Structures are given as structure tokens and as C-alpha cells.
Amino acid sequence: MLRYALGRLVEMVPVLLGTALxxxxxxxxxxxxxxxLIAGLEASPQTIERAREQFGLxxxxxxxxxxxxxxxxxxxxxxxxxxxxxxxxxIVDRFGHTFIIALGATLLATAAGMLxxxxxxxxxxxxxxxxxxxxxxxxxxxxxxxxxLMLMLCFSLWWGLLPSIGVATPWHYVLPIVTLGAQSAGIxxxxxxxxxxxxxxxxxxxxxxxxxxxxxxxxxxxxxxNALVPVLSVVGLRFGGLLxxxxxxxSVFAIPGLGRLIVDAVLLRDYPMxxxxxxxxxxxxxxxxxxxxxxxxxxxxxxxxx
Amino acid sequence: xxxxxxxxxSHSPAAVAVLLAAFGAGCTAEPASPAAERDTLVFASSADAxxxxxxxxxxxxxxxxxxxxYNALIRYDPEMNIxxxxxxxxxxxxxELTWTFHLREGVRFHDGSPFTAESVKRNFDRxxxxxxxxxxLSLFEAIERVEVVDPxxxxxxxxxxxxxxxxxxxxxxxxxxNPEVADRYGSDFxxxxxxxxxxxxxxVVSWRKDQEIVLERNDDYWGEPGRLARIVYRPIPEAASRxxxxxxxxxxxxxxxxxxxVARLDGLPGIQVLKxxxxxxxxxxxxxxxxxxxxxxxxxxIAYAVDRRAIVDNLVAGLAVxxxxxxxxxxxxxxxxxxxxxxxxxxxxxxxxxxxxxxxETTISTTPRYNMGVELAEALAAQLRDVGITARIEVLEWxxxxxxxxxxxxxxxxxxxxxxxxxASSADAxxxxxxxxxTTPTGTNENNYGYYSNAEFDDLVMRAMQEADRxxxxxxxxxAQEIVYLEDPPxxxxxxxxxxxxxxxxxxxITTSPLGVVTFEAASFVPES
Numbered sequence: 001m002l003r004y005a006l007g008r009l010v011e012m013v014p015v016l017l018g019t020a021l022x023x024x025x026x027x028x029x030x031x032x033x034x035x036x037l038i039a040g041l042e043a044s045p046q047t048i049e050r051a052r053e054q055f056g057l058x059x060x061x062x063x064x065x066x067x068x069x070x071x072x073x074x075x076x077x078x079x080x081x082x083x084x085x086x087x088x089x090x091i092v093d094r095f096g097h098t099f100i101i102a103l104g105a106t107l108l109a110t111a112a113g114m115l116x117x118x119x120x121x122x123x124x125x126x127x128x129x130x131x132x133x134x135x136x137x138x139x140x141x142x143x144x145x146x147x148x149l150m151l152m153l154c155f156s157l158w159w160g161l162l163p164s165i166g167v168a169t170p171w172h173y174v175l176p177i178v179t180l181g182a183q184s185a186g187i188x189x190x191x192x193x194x195x196x197x198x199x200x201x202x203x204x205x206x207x208x209x210x211x212x213x214x215x216x217x218x219x220x221x222x223x224x225x226n227a228l229v230p231v232l233s234v235v236g237l238r239f240g241g242l243l244x245x246x247x248x249x250x251s252v253f254a255i256p257g258l259g260r261l262i263v264d265a266v267l268l269r270d271y272p273m274x275x276x277x278x279x280x281x282x283x284x285x286x287x288x289x290x291x292x293x294x295x296x297x298x299x300x301x302x303x304x305x306x
Numbered sequence: 307x308x309x310x311x312x313x314x315x316s317h318s319p320a321a322v323a324v325l326l327a328a329f330g331a332g333c334t335a336e337p338a339s340p341a342a343e344r345d346t347l348v349f350a351s352s353a354d355a356x357x358x359x360x361x362x363x364x365x366x367x368x369x370x371x372x373x374x375x376y377n378a379l380i381r382y383d384p385e386m387n388i389x390x391x392x393x394x395x396x397x398x399x400x401x402e403l404t405w406t407f408h409l410r411e412g413v414r415f416h417d418g419s420p421f422t423a424e425s426v427k428r429n430f431d432r433x434x435x436x437x438x439x440x441x442x443l444s445l446f447e448a449i450e451r452v453e454v455v456d457p458x459x460x461x462x463x464x465x466x467x468x469x470x471x472x473x474x475x476x477x478x479x480x481x482x483x484n485p486e487v488a489d490r491y492g493s494d495f496x497x498x499x500x501x502x503x504x505x506x507x508x509x510v511v512s513w514r515k516d517q518e519i520v521l522e523r524n525d526d527y528w529g530e531p532g533r534l535a536r537i538v539y540r541p542i543p544e545a546a547s548r549x550x551x552x553x554x555x556x557x558x559x560x561x562x563x564x565x566x567x568v569a570r571l572d573g574l575p576g577i578q579v580l581k582x583x584x585x586x587x588x589x590x591x592x593x594x595x596x597x598x599x600x601x602x603x604x605x606x607x608i609a610y611a612v613d614r615r616a617i618v619d620n621l622v623a624g625l626a627v628x629x630x631x632x633x634x635x636x637x638x639x640x641x642x643x644x645x646x647x648x649x650x651x652x653x654x655x656x657x658x659x660x661x662x663x664x665x666x667e668t669t670i671s672t673t674p675r676y677n678m679g680v681e682l683a684e685a686l687a688a689q690l691r692d693v694g695i696t697a698r699i700e701v702l703e704w705x706x707x708x709x710x711x712x713x714x715x716x717x718x719x720x721x722x723x724x725x726x727x728x729x730a731s732s733a734d735a736x737x738x739x740x741x742x743x744x745t746t747p748t749g750t751n752e753n754n755y756g757y758y759s760n761a762e763f764d765d766l767v768m769r770a771m772q773e774a775d776r777x778x779x780x781x782x783x784x785x786a787q788e789i790v791y792l793e794d795p796p797x798x799x800x801x802x803x804x805x806x807x808x809x810x811x812x813x814x815x816i817t818t819s820p821l822g823v824v825t826f827e828a829a830s831f832v833p834e835s
Contacts, residue, residue: 032705036712040364044444157554164556254542256516
């Protein structure tokens with residue numbers, strides 16, 4: 001196990017290096033001058049020139065890349081062009097909110113999705129199956145932006161049950177988590193259903209039933225556990241994607257999260273912030289993937305770590 | 307207060323308990339107490355402040371908070387007269403170069419240190435120091451030096467008789483910062499609550515980035531104390547969310563309301579909508595050195611081709627009025643030159659005269675960053691087609707648009723007709739005309755984004771900048787505005803914007819300034835009956 005983890009750690013290095021090079025090139029290639037954008041429309045040419053020097057934009061590109069990389073290796077991701085605060089500080093400030101929402105959405109989606117998918121598989125081709133699959137389809141097809149506003153209208157404005165914006169209390173996280181989890185729940189429901197159908201058709205399930213094992217136990221102990229592997233892959237991938245993709249939900253619910261931070265930074269060409277934040281998210285994504293792989297061995301003892 | 311709506315049918319005590327708990331927790335999440343007079347106001351704007359250092363601010367979200375935390379020597383009152391703030395009185399010398407300010411007594415900064423003439427000197431030394439590189443340095447370039455006469459008297463000496471001196475000293479960036487705190491934090495001043503210190507009616511107690519800024523009343527304020535004990539600024543970037551938050555009373559005041567929501571909000575019980583004239587106008591500018599647009603007759607033709615009334619009525623009804631000059635009505639030194647006539651025949655005649663009887667092809671560049679940016683370009687293109695000009699529309703993201711505005715040589719600038727916002731943050735003709743329309747010395751476009759050049763105009767605004775006599779100034783600016791508006795246009799002015807604020811009905815005495823900020827030094831809640 002330890003050797004495996006170390007191996008994955010070593011693999012991370014070239015991936016992150018490639019990511020750093022990619023994000024650096026992309027953000028520099030996009031038209032738009034950070035000095036102009038941040039100095040404001042009423043700035044004089046001298047102010048803009050001074051901003052350019054301050055940001056190190058007058059240095060050749062390889063020098064700028066090296067400064068970024070060297071800093072990143074020591075944990076210093078530079079200073080944000082926009083606020084002047086250290087990038088690491090800004091990311092740490094925001095990360096908690098995004099993490100809670102992404103994690104909450106994943107857990108909700110997994111629980112709800114697996115429950116729905118199991119019901120659909122067990123009640124296959126009956127009413128429950130149809131209802132669940134339609135709901136899953138709706139969940140997958142609904143744009144998160146629209147869903148967010150609809151939930152806010154219903155639960156905050158019309159029924160006054162939940163707060164609409166911000167992160168002041170735990171209740172503030174409910175609507176964002178539900179919004180973000182909806183799409184994933186739909187996907188997981190469908191995956192679970194098809195995986196369960198596969199497993200329920202297996203001989204050992206028939207054997208278990210013949211032995212007189214209670215149906216509930218058959219479904220959960222024998223079938224569901226074996227259906228978990230494909231579902232796990234989906235969950236792992238979705239969590240990583242959710243981490244980076246919360247921006248719409250963060251914008252609608254005014255949550256000070258990482259998604260908004262990255263988008264705002266891109267729009268203002270805040271190079272250090274974009275580079276640093278993307279690197280952090282990439283690292284997290286790799287870690288989550290590695291953990292998912294390790295989790296396979298727990299779920300399915302037949303799988304050996306490479 | 308939240309509307310309770312219908313109670314969802316409760317079938318079991320458990321369900322009721324859960325609902326009540328959710329509702330109760332939601333209620334306690336609100337910052338205010340229901341009984342007695344509420345003393346905390348929550349304001350939501352479209353973005354977080356970037357800095358609370360007045361010498362470095364370039365956006366209205368930062369300005370809004372800065373106005374509550376600092377004072378300047380003089381300021382604009384709601385009717386746009388200049389009155390004393392930290393200065394009780396001031397006068398200009400005979401040679402028009404020296405301004406003497408007599409300062410209030412007994413004023414202290416938030417940390418208790420006294421405000422004196424020395425504070426003023428150190429404040430302006432700071433913003434003028436090229437080594438520190440503050441963004442607002444260029445605004446104060448006319449200042450030669452500041453002298454302390456005695457603790458209550460300070461002299462500001464200008465390099466030349468500066469006609470726009472008073473509006474410049476009433477600008478948000480002329481606010482006086484606590485020199486001790488500024489020295490201690492250097493370039494970090496204004497980025498955290500500890501590093502922010504002024505003399506204003508409120509002080510910053512916390513700032514969680516992108517989340518909220520909390521101000522508390524300064525009980526030692528030298529002037530009229532604020533009625534509210536706390537003010538909370540919450541950035542809500544999504545416009546629809548902002549409106550919902552106001553309707554559900556999660557926030558008390560909002561700005562940047564989408565046009566179609568303004569009329570609806572106005573009719574809702576529990577909500578009031580405040581409107582006033584602002585310094586901002588919407589225009590399109592020309593690249594005056596490119597193709598057919600280099601001929602003033604062509605540019606004038608385009609001005610005649612545009613139907614401003616139709617644009618206002620269809621796109622921004624209730625939120626703007628057609629322009630009557632290159633400066634909005636509340637700006638100092640502005641001339642009222644009437645609505646520009648819509649005359650397609652005259653436009654065609656001018657085009658023929660300039661050698662384009664069949665019209666020509668051009669490109670309109672726009673960005674959705676300006677309200678209705680894309681729709682305006684489409685309207686313009688349709689109106690130009692009427693006179694034979696075929697315009698292709700190019701929609702750009704802000705960063706891509708902005709990169710052509712500043713330091714670009716004409717041969718590297720492909721823009722032809724492009725959208726632009728007009729408005730000077732000092733509410734004065736000098737800042738609103740000179741940097742944007744005067745011929746640039748370098749030949750790149752600097753702040754004159756369209757390479758406009760008119761020798762008579764240059765002469766007029768240079769003389770007016772150095773003219774201290776108000777009447778003489780106004781005569782010079784009158785002629786300058788006639789040139790750009792009626793004779794040799796650098797662009798077309800479409801409409802002057804209102805500044806719109808939405809608030810709960812129980813908030814009173816909100817101060818809306820045409821400068822585009824809303825402040826709460828006199829605001830309070832109507833007591834519950």
C-alpha cells in the first residue's frame with residue numbers, strides 16, 4: 001500500500017509540470033493585458049507602465065515561467081495582481097466553502113443516486129423504475145444555473161424556509177449542495193441501475209435466493225456491493241469535476257468559493273491567481289483519483305493495486 | 307421580513323419539527339433583531355471592494371466603502387455643491403496658485419491619533435510619491451507641494467492655476483488617510499481592517515474577501531453620528547440573486563438592478579426604488595484615423611443617422627434619458643446642447659459630400675460588460691443600414707476589448723466603431739474632456755482611445771484647465787463641447803444613465819450620489835409599529 005502511494009506521488013510530478021506549462025501558456029496567449037485591466041480606465045500611461053513592472057510582465061516569458069515554477073515548488077504561488085495578497089492565502093480562504101459544497105454534493109448524489117438506482121433495478125420495468133429514470137433524466141438535463149435560481153425562488157422567496165445567499169450558517173449550504181448534487185445524482189442513479197441489473201442476473205444471486213436469504217440482504221450484501229466498482233469510478237471523477245465546476249452555483253448563491261475566484265481571475269487576467277489556483281485544483285484532482293483507486297481494493301478484494 | 311406563505315401540510319410532529327427548525331435557524335441567520343429599531347443594514351452590490359486605500363481605488367464598489375470610512379478636505383453635497391468636510395473654509399490666493407484650507411478642530415483618526423495639517427501634508431506626499439506607484443497619482447499631477455502653516459492651516463500650491471482644483475479635492479481619492487497607519491503598512495494599506503484608518507463616521511471591523519465587509523459606527527466621529535450601528539457589504543455577483551435577496555429581505559439595499567426588474571420592483575409592496583442622474587453616459591467612439599471615419603463629415607453623418615429616442619425607449623426605458631451634450635447634466639462646466647437631431651437625409655447628404663454616396667462597410671465592436679452592450683450595437687447597425695453603411699458586429703469579452711485602449715499605435719489598432727462608457731469620477735469637465743479627447747503627445751492612444759485630434763479643442767481645454775475663473779472656464783468649455791458634439795465628433799453620445807438603487811421600504815434617508823455611490827451616513831430603519 002505504501003509503495004503504491006509513493007508510486008502515485010512520483011507520478012504526480014510530471015503531470016503537474018505539464019499542467020503548469022499548459023496553464024501558463026494558455027493564460028498568456030489569451031488576448032488582454034493585466035496591467036490595463038487592473039489599472040482601470042482612468043489610469044495614465046505611467047500608472048499602467050508601473051503596474052506592468054510591478055507584475056513582472058516586462059520580463060521575458062521563460063523568466064516569468066521560471067519564477068512561477070520556482071515559487072510553486074517552495075509553496076509560494078506569488079501575489080495576486082488584483083488584490084496584492086498572496087495567492088496561497090486567497091485560495092485557502094476560499095477553499096473550505098468549495099470543498100464543503102463539492103463533498104456534500106457528492107455524498108448526497110451518491111446516497112440519493114444509489115438508492116434511486118437500486119429501487120429502479122429491483123422494480124425493473126414497473127412504475128417505480130419509470131418514475132426514477134425520468135427523474136434522473138430531468139436531473140441530468142436541468143442546467144444547474146436555472147435549478148439554483150428556481151430553488152432560491154421557492155425555498156427563500158416564496159416559502160421563506162432557507163436563506164438565499166452567503167455562507168453565514170450551515171443552512172446556507174443546503175441549496176447549493178442540492179443544486180450541485182442533482183446532476184450527479186441522476187448520473188449515479190442510471191449507473192447504479194445498470195450495474196445492479198447486471199449483478200442481479202448473475203447466478204450467485206439466484207443461488208442466494210434459492211438458499212432462502214432475505215431479499216433485502218440479497219440486494220444489499222450480495223448485489224449492491226458487487227455493483228459498487230463502476231459506480232465508484234463515476235463518483236471519483238464527479239468529485240474532482242465538482243471541485244472545479246462549482247462556479248455557477250457559487251455565483252448564484254454568492255458563495256466566496258474557489259470556482260468564482262478562478263473565473264474572476266481569468267476575466268481580469270490575474271496570471272498568478274489563475275496559474276496557482278489551477279495547479280492546486282489539478283493536484284486535488286490527482287489525489288482524489290489516487291484515493292479512488294485505493295478505495296477499489298477495499299470494495300472489491302479481487303482488485304490488486306498495481 | 308420573510309413572507310411566510312402557506313404552511314406545507316404537516317402530517318407528523320417530526321415533519322413539523324424539522325420545518326420549524328429549518329425556519330427558526332433561517333431566522334436566526336438574519337443579522338437583525340426583530341424587536342426595537344433595527345441597527346444593522348445589509349447592502350449587496352455586484353462585486354467585492356478591491357482596496358480600501360483611497361489613493362488606489364478604481365472601482366465604485368471600493369469607493370462606496372471608502373466614503374463611509376474616510377473624509378476629504380471638501381466634498382460634494384447631494385445637490386452637487388462643494389462644501390467643507392474636514393476643512394471648515396478655504397480660499398484661493400491672488401496669483402491663483404495657492405489654496406489655503408482651515409481645518410476643523412478636534413478631529414481624530416479611528417486609532418485616536420489627531421488629525422492636523424501635518425496629516426494632510428503627509429497624505430498628499432504619499433499619493434504624489436512616484437516611488438509608491440499609487441493608481442490615482444495622475445489625478446493630482448497639478449499639485450506642486452503641500453505646506454503646513456500651523457496645526458489647523460494647510461496650504462496646497464499648484465503648478466499652474468488649476469481650474470478643476472476643487473472637484474479634484476472632492477474626489478474620493480483625495481480622502482485623507484491616517485499617515486501613521488499608511489507608513490506602517492506601506493503597499494498593504496487598505497487591504498485589511500487593521501491596515502485601514504480614516505476619520506469617517508464608520509470604521510472597518512472585518513473583511514472576509516468575496517464574502518462581506520463589516521463596518522461599525524465610529525462613536526467618536528467629529529460630525530453627525532450615524533444612526534446605524536453596523537453596516538454589512540455583501541457582494542452578490544449574480545444579478546438575479548441580488549434581486550431575490552432584496553425581495554426575500556436577506557439584504558436591505560441593492561444596486562446594479564437589471565433593467566427589466568426595475569419596473570417590477572418599483573411596484574412591489576415593501577420595496578422602494580430610488581433614481582437620480584449620474585455622471586455616466588453611454589456612447590460609441592470612432593477610430594478617427596481609420597478609413598472613412600477619418601473624415602469628420604462621415605462621423606457627423608453617423609451622428610445624424612442615429613435615433614437616440616428609439617434606443618432609449620426600447621432598450622433602457624426608465625433608466626436613462628437621451629444625451630444633450632458630451633457631459634451629463636450634473637457635471638461642472640457642462641453645456642446643454644440639446645438632443646442631437648435624428649436626420650437620415652442629412653446623414654446621406656454628408657456621406658455623399660464626403661465621397662461615399664453608396665455608403666461603406668465598417669465594424670462595430672462591443673462587449674456585454676456595458677449594460678445592453680450587444681443590443682446597442684445591433685440597434686446602431688440597423689440605423690446605419692438606413693443610410694447605406696453596412697456594419698458588422700463584433701462581440702468581445704472585456705479583456706479582449708480593453709487591450710486596444712491604451713498605449714496602442716494606430717497601425718496596430720483594428721477597431722473602427724466601438725462601445726464606450728463616458729463619465730469622469732470627479733464630475734468635472736476637465737477630467738471628462740481633456741484626457742479622452744485631447745491629442746496625445748506620443749501618437750498612441752493613451753486615454754484618447756480613438757486617436758481624436760482637433761487643434762482648436764486642444765487649445766480650449768488646455769486654457770480651461772489653467773483658468774481659475776469659473777465663468778471664463780465655462781465659456782471655454784462651452785465652445786469645446788460644441789466642437790465635439792456638433793462639429794467634429796469623436797463619438798456619438800446615446801444617453802445619460804440614471805443611478806438606480808433598490809431598497810426595502812423600511813430603510814430611510816439613503817444618500818445616493820450622482821458619482822455612482824450610495825452611502826448610509828444618515829440612513830436608518832423606520833421603527834416597527
